Amino acid sequence: MTNRTHLDPEQIVRLEEGDVPRVVLLDQRRLPDEEVELECGTAAELAEAIRSLAVRGAPAIGVAAAYGLALAALRGDDLAEAERTLAASRPTAVNLFWALDRMREEPTPARARALHEEEVERCRRMAAHAAALFAPGSRALTHCNAGGLATGGYGSAVGALRTAWERGLLERVLVDETRPLLQGSRLTAWELEQAGIPHAVIADSAAASLMARGEIDLVVTGADRIAANGDTANKIGTYSLAVLARHHEIPLYVVAPTSTVDLGTPDGAGIPIEERDPTEITARFPARNPAFDVTPAALVAAIVTERGVHRPPYAESLVA
């Protein structure tokens, strides 16, 4: 049972100052086979890294965008243009816009690093809140990667699994492979292996059958944007799990920092859903590739942020 804290926050994303400033990322497209760093010399290069998923996960792209704006300031670039470029990289995650808002008044390396540290600290706090929802011997299912990679360190849903494991409450984790880009089998399995947490990857479509067999006690996921009423946009397939969990009377918990909550969007209908290139699914036949879906608040048992466990009605509990 190894438990090395493999992913230091600055390994996931950092700003290097000096003569040629740059944002340096662990290239998540090449994990788990290779641990390769990608250097972005401009906000535009960083926006492309976000678009192509070299860095992904709502909180992590917020952190990366903050470093990107600080990079543009160090270079003396047009900050309004840098902000526009970064904001256009991906539409669904609200953390991106949240981080750019925070950086606008003081686009400095120190501000970006503080924002990064705060994000990791939020993860640790929400993980502690979420772990309290685990009964001893819990067998969890998670989807996509809401781990340290996705958040700049520690993780939201995976953070909850890590804390529950450290407290002796977690028996094992099933990991949806998460087609089409396999964030579950490539990234979450890699993080769980490094944390020494027993796990097995499954085809996304096997979750229902394993729920029916009584092998799953709870589902934990991250979020890309949470509307004011609790409707939650997350990786495509999360809504599917929410319906299946409800049918099997299993709770689905969303674990996400307050930077993911968008009180300006009243409900899920207002959340833009990114449609990605169909060739991510198949290059040979026509395909459709919605990258996210929206889970109605009614299917979410609790939303856990660093402030605590929010229960329905979310329109009240998220504001409070």
Add this chain to the structure above:
Amino acid sequence: MTNRTHLDPEQIVRLEEGDVPRVVLLDQRRLPDEEVELECGTAAELAEAIRSLAVRGAPAIGVAAAYGLALAALRGDDLAEAERTLAASRPTAVNLFWALDRMREEPTPARARALHEEEVERCRRMAAHAAALFAPGSRALTHCNAGGLATGGYGSAVGALRTAWERGLLERVLVDETRPLLQGSRLTAWELEQAGIPHAVIADSAAASLMARGEIDLVVTGADRIAANGDTANKIGTYSLAVLARHHEIPLYVVAPTSTVDLGTPDGAGIPIEERDPTEITARFPARNPAFDVTPAALVAAIVTERGVHRPPYAESLVA
């Protein structure tokens, strides 16, 4: 809108007599990139072709096994041993055992060819019954491949789609890619392309979201084994679709020949579920790979065989 009937039954599987008799298969593992034939000189080689999915689909492996027994007889091999070898190739599909039963008394090429022709004729009849369930403008979802490849010709669920298309009732088809082996994106999309039916492949986990958006009117699948009470074993993910369809008030229809109905198994609990090699999902991390799941009869809107449309309670309608 091409409509060439590309897949002649004897292209999918046939018995060649002569000095060196053999069963010749279209190798489905190499589709859609290559159309390559695989020659099996013994029942054991054919059993390996079934195990490794060179030929797959419950009715098609029944047909292949029938040819395999005829091959063993032509060669003068031990027929009881040939039957045991073939029966051990895959556990879930009942058509395999059904076909071997039919061949036992008269293991001749003529008998095997008659069984093959009957199976294709059943497909055409059940497709006609199933097409009557389509309203004009229907937008269907299907899972895995219940096409000509899976049945030895024409197809069960895909046969229903073909007939509905010919009758002008079908607008388009969404095809689950069907992880881990991608029978949907490799085989069903290929068959639909050849039939000129508009289609798009989706990640399996996207089906729920597209149901919620109102883009799916009905779900049609095949079956590997149907118990006497209507519980239906089919490719992993079918049960997931059944729960999701019920939540969205969309009917799920199972289209399968009577050779798939196993009146000797009272319910789904008695159907063996094949667990395949985890490396089909990921070679790098632990994985679990159940190949089938069981959909409770209560989630199936109708079971369509060549005899007609069977409605609940299936314990009565399947026997009748």
